[in-house]
Amino acid sequence: KAGVTQTPRYLIKTRGQQVTLSCSPISGHRSVSWYQQTPGQGLQFLFEYFSETQRNKGNFPGRFSGRQFSNSRSEMNVSTLELGDSALYLCASSLEGSGSPLGWEQYFGPGTRLTVT
Amino acid sequence: AQKITQTQPGMFVQEKEAVTLDCTYDTSDQSYGLFWYKQPSSGEMIFLIYQGSYDEQNATEGRYSLNFQKARKSANLVISASQLGDSAMYFCAMREGSFGNEKLTFGTGTRLTIIP
Numbered sequence: 584k585a586g587v588t589q590t591p592r593y594l595i596k597t598r599g600q601q602v603t604l605s606c607s608p609i610s611g612h613r614s615v616s617w618y619q620q621t622p623g624q625g626l627q628f629l630f631e632y633f634s635e636t637q638r639n640k641g642n643f644p645g646r647f648s649g650r651q652f653s654n655s656r657s658e659m660n661v662s663t664l665e666l667g668d669s670a671l672y673l674c675a676s677s678l679e680g681s682g683s684p685l686g687w688e689q690y691f692g693p694g695t696r697l698t699v700t
Numbered sequence: 701a702q703k704i705t706q707t708q709p710g711m712f713v714q715e716k717e718a719v720t721l722d723c724t725y726d727t728s729d730q731s732y733g734l735f736w737y738k739q740p741s742s743g744e745m746i747f748l749i750y751q752g753s754y755d756e757q758n759a760t761e762g763r764y765s766l767n768f769q770k771a772r773k774s775a776n777l778v779i780s781a782s783q784l785g786d787s788a789m790y791f792c793a794m795r796e797g798s799f800g801n802e803k804l805t806f807g808t809g810t811r812l813t814i815i816p
Contacts, residue, residue: 616804626791626806639803671743689804691737691745 585610587676587692595698601662604695608655608676614638615657616689617649620671629672632657633679661697669699703727704792704807712813713782720767721777721810723792729753733795734775735804736766740788748790751775787814 588607596602608615616639617629628641632651649659655676661668675689705724713719725734736748751759751766759766767776779786792807 618804618806625808626793628803628805631803639797639801641803673743673745675745688747688750689735690747693742693744696743 587674587690589672589674589692589695591695592693593696593698595700596664597700598664598666600664601660602664602697604659604661604672604674604697606657606659606674606676606692608657608674609690612676612678612690613655614677614679615651615655616675616677617657617659618673618675619643620673620694621667621669626673629659664699666699669697671696703796703805704794706792706807706810708810709808710811710813712815715784715814715816716781719779719782719786719812721779721790721792721812723775723777723807725773725775725792725794727773727794727796729796734766734768735793735795736764736775736777737791737793737806738786738788739791739809745791749777782814784814784816787812 590605614633616631618626620626629643630637630649631639635651646662651657671694673691673694675691677689703726707722732753734751738746738748749759749761749764749766751768758768763780765778789809789811791809793804795802795804
């Protein structure tokens with residue numbers, strides 16, 4: 584079974600631009616979560632999508648948004664990029680997502696490394 | 701307050717020795733889950749092991765075991781017979797929250813280096 588894939592793997596953008604990152608979950612998984620990883624703040628939860636609906640959201644400004652399609656693929660968008668948005672963005676998929684009694688085991692993709700100049 | 705605390709920023713261990721990575725957590729929930737992930741330099745987070753708060757037995761997965769001490773709010777990862785390929789960042793994480801509103805909170809990680 585193919586793992587979680589994220590595209591692109593590397594991205595360089597200029598301050599003020601906007602960016603869209605893509606995540607394809609493991610086949611059959613319906614939940615996709617996004618995380619931001621920086622040296623200063625560590626790993627922080629952005630949001631979770633389940634069946635095309637945002638179910639959970641972390642403490643990030645409205646410039647960070649996402650969506651999920653009917654095939655469970657998810658996109659994350661960051662508008663008006665700031666230097667501090669430079670980070671590794673990780674996507675994780677799970678079978679049922681939060682609320683599942685099964686333990687919510689998440690499988691991560693390789694990440695997209697975004698550099699804002 | 702930190703929800704997940706990993707007090708060892710870095711560790712150096714001789715190959716084939718056992719290693720314990722510390723993790724303490726803070727939650728008032730009765731139902732929660734604890735995870736350990738490995739992150740090699742490639743960046744991908746690899747799931748290692750899971751322990752539910754109601755599980756009475758310590759979780760084990762091959763060379764990985766989780767030393768769960770609920771009263772002390774401790775969930776240490778034990779790697780037996782370490783290998784060079786175990787060199788990586790290791791993150792402890794906790795799942796908490798109400799049904800359908802849960803999220804994972806990660807610790808700051810421990811960088812483990814296995815010495816040949």
